[in-house]
Amino acid sequence: MLLINCPWCGAREQTEFSYHGEAHIVRAKKTEALSDEEWADYLFMRTNPKGVHYERWMHVFGCRRWFNVARHTVTGEIYGSYQIGDDKPAAALEAQKKQ
Numbered sequence: 001m002l003l004i005n006c007p008w009c010g011a012r013e014q015t016e017f018s019y020h021g022e023a024h025i026v027r028a029k030k031t032e033a034l035s036d037e038e039w040a041d042y043l044f045m046r047t048n049p050k051g052v053h054y055e056r057w058m059h060v061f062g063c064r065r066w067f068n069v070a071r072h073t074v075t076g077e078i079y080g081s082y083q084i085g086d087d088k089p090a091a092a093l094e095a096q097k098k099q
């Protein structure tokens with residue numbers, strides 16, 4: 001089980017949270033200008049790294065706020081939790097360089 005640090009509530013067990021996919025997905029601004037392929041890519045295509053992954057989580061059984069987690073997909077190591085809009089954790093960026 002993971003121990004996740006909510007930026008507002010502190011460390012809690014994984015069962016209090018829900019996972020909502022990849023973080024840092026840039027929203028399409030002019031969707032009417034996108035081709036079908038670009039639209040499908042925006043809606044459905046996500047990275048699936050073997051290593052550091054930036055994920056969006058929600059503290060469902062707590063403050064109910066959204067935030068991001070940088071986590072290693074193989075070891076489960078969490079490099080940091082951070083509020084949406086904040087910079088990625090330095091430890092995660094360092095780990096990515098070693099991949």
Ligand SMILES: [Zn+2]
Pocket residue numbers: 006007008009010059062063064065
């Ligand atoms: Zn919380």
